[in-house]
Amino acid sequence: MQETLACSPHAHNSMTVRRIMLNVCLALLPCTAWGIYSYGLPALLMLLTTVFAAVATEAFCLKLLKQPLTRLQDSSAVLTGWLLALSLPPWAPWWIAVVGGFFAIAIGKQIYGGIGQNLFNPAMLARVALLISFPLQMTTWPLPTFVSGYSPGIFESFGIIFGNTALPDGVTGPTILGNFNTEASLGTSATDFFASSFSLKDSFFGTTPGSLGETSALLVLLGGIWLIVSRVITWHIPVIMTLSAGVPALLLSLFLPEKFLGFNFHVFSGGLLFGAFFIATDLVTSPASKVGQIIYAFGCGFIDFIIRVWAGFPEGIGFSVLFMNALTPLIDLYCRPKIYGRNLNRQPMKKNLV
């Protein structure tokens, strides 16, 4: 009747890594579904290719490292591939998807020693690597099919992703963030741009061009709230990260409205919300303690804002998250909780009769 040696506790809340990962996948469903609806079959093909590449790489690495293939069951590779796909341009060619999936798993995760050991968020690492290596493909944004009126059929879809089918004119356009950077360099004031080109409704519901899963702020929020409700993440990282990009934007736009765009623009366009709920909250690469998470989230949001406003890239989530990932071990080292019965210097408290 007895097993060998079992240590207490003899109870568990029955949460597993696999369940966490699947919960995140579930939370990704609304914005994924919207992305596929917006960008049609090619987007679905791209998503599947990325996920397949990620899982295949994971299996290959596990084999190479002589680890049980049952480790695949934790679904972390599926999630990594999925997250990467959602942050790519929806009609990215197959080799972008494959290189990305491979890079995310092999270089982003397994090279560090597998799950739990990686320093950087694998999906963001792959995205940034792709962005630097293939800037053209990574900034070709198709318009949603219901905007451009061009919805590719099955053969065309395969052609776009796996072949060399050239896109017809007028089906691509800039993202709103990229658009502003161009306009600003031409001398358009932020006020004019805001009035002419930005629509909160479009950004909120997701009818502007952008990465596969990032366009609709509403659906990203929906998934994010599910994550908080199902206790996979806490509110700290997403809320603080959003505010630390949004509040500086708000303040600057109040004082210099001609040069800076405001809160709504920065929060609801681009990948900020997606990054705040799904990328920065990655368990492995974010700090473990609450205080650490707050510092980390602030860094992610604020650096993203700086990159958007002053740097050459229109979007900075990938860079800001990777930068803060690099600081995470340091943050973890210094932001430890206060130990019961010890003061903040971790020395035993003084005995005094209260």
Add this chain to the structure above:
Amino acid sequence: MVAPIVVLYLMGLILGFLLAYAAKVFKVESNPIVKEVEEMLPNTHCGQCGFAGCGAAAEAIVDGKADPTCCPPGGNGLAVKLAEKLGISLQLGDDAENIPAFAIINSDLCTGCTRCSKVCPTDAIVGANKQIHGVIRKACTGCTACETACPEDCITMQPDPTTVATWTWPQPSAA
């Protein structure tokens, strides 16, 4: 082009000679670390390490001829400290090899010759002449000196058994 080469060459030469000179002038005759290591050892001169006394063992350990784990009475704790002191990496043996043992005297055979108590480095064996001897378990280091000294072959070494008081949890095997 030529000037810097010459300058660097000369500098290297001069500094090299300086180093050689310093090595001769400030030469330290004996290794002070041997003394420190000797002080860390139990100084029972029990000989379990295979050297003649703790001084010889200290020399051997410092010279790298003996492992820091060679001292059974010191155990792993001492080995770790020695390795730290000497800045060498440590290959901790299996616990099976390091099981602490203590001597047991078979009272049926003991004649009370006191030979064992004379060789015991820690005075762990009590008993006067012609009286049956006993071992104070707390003081016995398991050095086997008495085992060899006993003319009646009545001393055996027994491993210290694990009891409820000394049992500790094993390392988890899982990931």
Add this chain to the structure above:
Amino acid sequence: MFSFAKIKGGIHPDENKHLSNHKPIAKALLPDHVIIPLSQHLGAPANPIVKVGDSVKTGQVIAEAGGFVSAYIHSSVSGEVKDIGEYPVPHASGLKNLCIKIKRHGDEWHYLPRLSLESSADILIERLREAGLTGMGGASFPSNIKYLAKDKIHTLIVNAAECEPYITADDMLMRERAEQIISGIKIAQKILKPKSVIIGVEDNKTEAIKILKKALAKENGDKSSGIRRVWPLANSTTFYENLQISLAVVPTKYPTGGEKQLIQVLTGVEVPSGELPSSVGFLCQNIATVAAISDAVLEGMPLVKRIVTVTGRAVNSPGNFEARLGTPLSELLDQAGADQDKVSRLIAGGPMMGQVMKTTDVPLVKGCGGILALNEQEIPQAESSPCVKCGKCVNACPMGLVPLEMARHTKYKDYDGAVDFGLTDCILCGSCAYVCPSHLPLVQYFQFAKGELKKQSDQDRRLDYTRQLSEVKRARLKKEADAKAAAKAAKAKKRKRTTNPA
């Protein structure tokens, strides 16, 4: 509105208290034989004072305290001492330890003389010692030692939180023996003369709270009880002025019943690391011990029985039993209708901190409040996988430690690193392992690391001792040699003098 000071972290495991708290406490059948371990308490084992073949009465001392921190042990039945030897004891190792086995012939009691509240504090403390009282909440610290620090104590905390899931022994005790508890507290008040007494109960024990309040109000007399802020307490604290006792109802959360956590939640004070609660003027006593104090003083009854919850889903009629110490667990399980085929894990204690028993032959001891026979569905099954650094353990830890780092350093045998992240402050409550999505055996890592550290320090101490002994021996040999040489020299001189007549 005041609120409780909060404990850090903590968890809300399934309580499963409903299994065993709807039936009155049953008297367990007297066993045919009892096996009484000599080491049921913290500190040195007791020394047996009976021989095989002696006949003993219930309540008679059979072993004396083996040191300052140790406890008396009494026979829990009357009969004949059959054996003094090694038997399996309730310990995680599953090893045997020295026990006294007594065959029961009846139940004839031997009481200590009765004392009353008029007795002096010293006599009362001595009584706690004579009665073999130890803490009954799990740690089994000898009670009289706690009370010896009486001059430092300003607050007595009665721990009735019972935060371990499944276990309802204290709950049922409060429901059925509220008066006994109050008289126990009065005795403790007499010894300690504390400024305040706080009973801490978790709010999931509504029935017990109701009964305890009624009893306290009755005892308190006509003077109406009021709400008073003794410490930064919540408004769910009732203060009984004539009795000088407060009843605090605290939110249910594991491990509120931990000594340090309960002090924190009731008063906001933290016990300094490495110190006992008495260092900041607190004495924390389990409510079952308080009831036992009443028995020991007023009835002259030594600690020979206790209330134990026998529960789990492999048990058909779980409930609480008042059983004699030394009763084999198998007998209690039989009386609760345990289905041996369904039992996949037998635990002495609660599910969070209890230890697995390898056999049902082990006896009931003073610190055991629960016997759990869990079926396959009740125990965690998932295999462990690598840590994903999610930090859930950090948030769950009531002590503010970083369990994932402690485990990582332990894994690579860097125990100093583990200590740096808080290993020495770990109370092994298991909250971290409960929430770990990777199902890592975190508590075992910490148990292992603590064991290794203990071994290391033992070895160091032994090495010092050995060194000391050898120095003594060498000094002695030298002295002897010197003396010999001196004697020889003197002899030679004498001989010289005699052979050289003037």
